[in-house]
Amino acid sequence: MTVSCRTAQPMKVRALDEGSLFVNDTGRFFLASDAFAQRLHDDALSQAETDELRLQGNIIDPDDDFSLHSHAYGIAERLGGANSLDYLILVPTLRCNLDCSYCQVSRAGVNQRGFDWSDETLGGVLRSIDELATDSIKIEFQGGEPTLRPDLLRTIIERCERFAHKQFVICTNLQNLSADVLSIFDRDDVYISTSLDGSIAMHRMQRTGPLTDAFLDNLSSLTARYGPGKISALPTLDPRAPADIDEIIDTFSAFGLTSIFLRPINFQGFARKRHKQSREQDEGWRSYYERFVRRIIERNWLDKSSVLEESYFSICLRRVFQPGADRHVDLRNPNPVGVDYVVIDYDGTVYPTDEARMLARSGVIDLSIGDVQTGWNTPERLALNEASTNQFDPSCTVCAYQPFCGRDLIDDLARYGRVDIERTETEFCRKHLHIFDFVFEPIYSQDPAVRYSLAMWLRLPAIPEQLGVRIS
Amino acid sequence: MIPLSLQIAAEPATPFVTRLRLRPNDHTGPNDHIGETDHTGEADALFVEDDDGGTLFAGREGLISIDGFAGHQLSGDVLLVDPGAGRAERLLRSGSAHNTLLVTERCDQLCVMCSQPPKKTHIDRFDHFEKACMLAEPGSVIGITGGEPTLYKPRLLDLIEAVLTERADLEFHVLTNGQHFDLADVPRLRAPLYRRVSWGIPLYSHVPATHDFIVGKQGAFDRLHDSFSALMQAGARIELRTVLTSTNLHDLPALSHYVAARLRFVESWSVMQLENIGFAKNRWSDLFVDHAADFTPISRAIDTSLLHGIAIRLFNFPRCTVPRAYWALAPASISDWKRKYPPPCRDCRERDLCSGFFEWHPDEQAGVRVTPL
Ligand code: SF4
Numbered sequence: 001m002t003v004s005c006r007t008a009q010p011m012k013v014r015a016l017d018e019g020s021l022f023v024n025d026t027g028r029f030f031l032a033s034d035a036f037a038q039r040l041h042d043d044a045l046s047q048a049e050t051d052e053l054r055l056q057g058n059i060i061d062p063d064d065d066f067s068l069h070s071h072a073y074g075i076a077e078r079l080g081g082a083n084s085l086d087y088l089i090l091v092p093t094l095r096c097n098l099d100c101s102y103c104q105v106s107r108a109g110v111n112q113r114g115f116d117w118s119d120e121t122l123g124g125v126l127r128s129i130d131e132l133a134t135d136s137i138k139i140e141f142q143g144g145e146p147t148l149r150p151d152l153l154r155t156i157i158e159r160c161e162r163f164a165h166k167q168f169v170i171c172t173n174l175q176n177l178s179a180d181v182l183s184i185f186d187r188d189d190v191y192i193s194t195s196l197d198g199s200i201a202m203h204r205m206q207r208t209g210p211l212t213d214a215f216l217d218n219l220s221s222l223t224a225r226y227g228p229g230k231i232s233a234l235p236t237l238d239p240r241a242p243a244d245i246d247e248i249i250d251t252f253s254a255f256g257l258t259s260i261f262l263r264p265i266n267f268q269g270f271a272r273k274r275h276k277q278s279r280e281q282d283e284g285w286r287s288y289y290e291r292f293v294r295r296i297i298e299r300n301w302l303d304k305s306s307v308l309e310e311s312y313f314s315i316c317l318r319r320v321f322q323p324g325a326d327r328h329v330d331l332r333n334p335n336p337v338g339v340d341y342v343v344i345d346y347d348g349t350v351y352p353t354d355e356a357r358m359l360a361r362s363g364v365i366d367l368s369i370g371d372v373q374t375g376w377n378t379p380e381r382l383a384l385n386e387a388s389t390n391q392f393d394p395s396c397t398v399c400a401y402q403p404f405c406g407r408d409l410i411d412d413l414a415r416y417g418r419v420d421i422e423r424t425e426t427e428f429c430r431k432h433l434h435i436f437d438f439v440f441e442p443i444y445s446q447d448p449a450v451r452y453s454l455a456m457w458l459r460l461p462a463i464p465e466q467l468g469v470r471i472s
Numbered sequence: 473m474i475p476l477s478l479q480i481a482a483e484p485a486t487p488f489v490t491r492l493r494l495r496p497n498d499h500t501g502p503n504d505h506i507g508e509t510d511h512t513g514e515a516d517a518l519f520v521e522d523d524d525g526g527t528l529f530a531g532r533e534g535l536i537s538i539d540g541f542a543g544h545q546l547s548g549d550v551l552l553v554d555p556g557a558g559r560a561e562r563l564l565r566s567g568s569a570h571n572t573l574l575v576t577e578r579c580d581q582l583c584v585m586c587s588q589p590p591k592k593t594h595i596d597r598f599d600h601f602e603k604a605c606m607l608a609e610p611g612s613v614i615g616i617t618g619g620e621p622t623l624y625k626p627r628l629l630d631l632i633e634a635v636l637t638e639r640a641d642l643e644f645h646v647l648t649n650g651q652h653f654d655l656a657d658v659p660r661l662r663a664p665l666y667r668r669v670s671w672g673i674p675l676y677s678h679v680p681a682t683h684d685f686i687v688g689k690q691g692a693f694d695r696l697h698d699s700f701s702a703l704m705q706a707g708a709r710i711e712l713r714t715v716l717t718s719t720n721l722h723d724l725p726a727l728s729h730y731v732a733a734r735l736r737f738v739e740s741w742s743v744m745q746l747e748n749i750g751f752a753k754n755r756w757s758d759l760f761v762d763h764a765a766d767f768t769p770i771s772r773a774i775d776t777s778l779l780h781g782i783a784i785r786l787f788n789f790p791r792c793t794v795p796r797a798y799w800a801l802a803p804a805s806i807s808d809w810k811r812k813y814p815p816p817c818r819d820c821r822e823r824d825l826c827s828g829f830f831e832w833h834p835d836e837q838a839g840v841r842v843t844p845l
């Protein structure tokens with residue numbers, strides 16, 4: 001028997017080194033030989049092949065209610081994630097006690113006046129919290145340096161008592177640890193996020209200068225005090241001269257930090273325009289990124305006492321297999337702004353993302369969507385969200401990675417000043433085509449070291465015999 | 473084994489439901505019946521005294537004397553008292569997480585390993601069960617089983633809705649063969665209170681003929697999928713259940729692909745080891761597979777499921793018979809009243825987390841080779 005191509009799900013294909021990757025709208029995929037691809041095209045599949053496709057959810061019978069709805073469920077699972085507001089990014093002060101090289105605009109001097117929440121703004125924030133309809137809340141304190149205002153942190157945290165599930169992340173430079181701040185850190189629902197720029201030398205140069213030792217002492221004493229899981233650190237790397245890979249890994253490991261989110265410095269506005277060869281730099285960065293992931297795979301295999309991961313790679317990998325497993329607001333589809341999370345700035349202005357706040361401050365483009373007093377259910381927000389999905393984009397619609405990929409309106413606006421640019425011409429698309437190609441390569445690897453790391457990143461208790469289906 | 477049936481003597485002519493209590497307003501059980509004592513108090517029978525042979529309670533229906541127990545052992549239990557038969561059933565035992573109501577013994581399938589072989593007759597006790605549920609301890613999950621409960625679907629749904637409307641703290645778990653739901657049920661099952669109902673539904677193979685063979689009914693696989701379609705559209709919570717037998721063990725890896733691809737709407741998937749009772753007792757040597765001897769089909773199914781975000785669990789798998797990597801998936805699943813631990817388990821560190829064995833599991837059989845951890 002043959003399967004008619006009309007009953008097989010429309011599948012999208014991407015040529016990989018080892019064969020053709022077929023992906024359907026629910027994100028089910030398999031890697032097939034050219035011969036199979038030809039048979040599929042010619043409607044000449046064997047009964048066994050048809051059965052295999054059916055088992056894997058790649059055939060639906062249009063008049064079978066179950067198979068239609070099961071398929072629709074699989075698509076629905078890939079969509080969404082943005083429900084009611086339950087995630088606030090708060091900037092209680094823009095003042096900071098450091099002066100990092102790439103942070104001219106998003107800080108104010110430690111003694112400057114007028115860069116902290118006013119009483120009215122605080123009132124508006126508290127009102128927003130009181131009005132949340134959910135029983136869970138996540139609050140991320142950004143800055144400036146939020147620990148300059150422990151009183152505000154405490155007021156906000158205490159106001160969240162009523163929520164059954166609550167999580168507070170304090171993004172801090174860990175420069176000063178007063179007893180007051182420590183007592184906030186001590187709460188079980190408080191997590192600490194800091195920056196650690198790869199190597200100590202780089203951190204000193206980019207950030208802390210002569211104050212580096214104080215930061216390092218604080219980071220060590222906190223990792224000793226809380227153990228793993230409480231503290232995370234992000235490296236900000238200069239893509240033109242990223243630090244030595246092993247040095248980054250060693251620096252993080254020394255503090256017991258196993259998740260490393262590789263971020264290149266995001267040059268905004270003029271800085272970006274000044275670097276004309278940015279495209280080539282992107283290529284350089286991507287090959288550095290691949291080397292980095294390959295290196296942690298090697299190191300995980302050599303030393304199984306802990307599992308290192310590159311956070312964004314893990315997120316993309318889990319998105320391939322486990323829709324809905326992560327709530328990563330930078331990679332999802334649709335990705336509307338101002339729905340389930342917002343940023344409330346030091347002056348009460350509401351932004352859709354932290355990047356949008358930076359863009360506004362650096363004068364690139366004003367993407368504020370409202371303010372904490374009058375709300376953000378504004379025409380600006382609605383206009384943005386019209387374009388917040390990759391579902392109907394002509395390029396994405398034919399792209400095999402669409403079920404796993406997302407949409408980032410703010411990034412498009414920041415780079416191109418518009419959201420309707422041909423998708424494949426955008427940095428977002430180039431980045432994700434690259435990363436998903438790079439994710440599917442190890443999925444089909446037979447190398448035990450690769451399979452070990454992948455299983456760990458997928459949070460599996462054992463190494464599966466096979467991660468991706470292969471049809472020859 | 474914990475007895476579920478009591479020898480009693482009581483006055484009234486007809487069966488009735490009552491809850492035993494040591495003292496008026498005595499909040500027995502692990503949780504308090506906050507604010508709820510008053511309007512249910514009239515169904516309570518209060519402790520009078522213990523004597524040599526048993527204990528005595530007194531309620532609105534008169535005296536109930538119970539053999540072989542002291543009052544405090546039964547306090548908080550909800551009983552269905554049948555004076556004519558001289559018996560009482562402990563419908564809801566105080567403090568137990570495994571209370572199950574058997575609503576009918578009829579069934580339209582005939583599974584090869586059925587632990588509770590069906591009977592032709594049906595005694596309708598829904599009214600009693602509804603009363604009992606109203607008296608349940610706060611926050612409990614009440615099991616409903618059969619036979620096939622959905623043979624009486626309208627009455628079953630009435631009971632569920634009546635109880636869950638009155639008692640916002642309760643949940644139901646219903647074991648059903650999934651042969652009787654259709655699209656007409658969707659609007660009803662979409663009611664928010666059904667978020668507190670989960671449906672335990674068996675699927676034995678991805679091969680229709682194999683599934684039909686195991687459940688002893690032609691076309692069962694297809695009918696089951698009609699029900700899945702309705703339940704999925706209603707957003708129902710489904711616990712998929714697969715009992716292992718020699719017939720379907722080797723289908724398990726392919727079945728896991730099927731679940732991960734097509735049954736993504738299930739809340740969890742329970743892979744269950746066989747129970748040596750009912751039909752399985754006589755067919756034991758044909759049906760039972762010693763998973764410890766070859767765990768591969770099971771581990772492959774687990775790996776595929778977890779890879780694709782399906783919450784798979786192993787029921788009735790003693791921990792020491794499962795590779796360590798999967799221990800967390802093998803909970804203490806066997807109901808307290810029918811669970812046993814062979815003597816060597818005494819020294820095992822995992823015992824509290826371990827399923828142990830069914831009371832009726834043959835000791836001499838493969839599988840009781842425990843290795844305390
Ligand atoms: S953005 Fe690019 S990689 Fe992502 S789905 Fe669209 S075309 Fe594919």
Ligand code: SF4
Pocket residue numbers: 790791792793813814816817820821822823824826827828842843844845
């Ligand atoms: S020794 Fe007994 S209690 Fe321990 S894991 Fe084995 S069966 Fe369970």
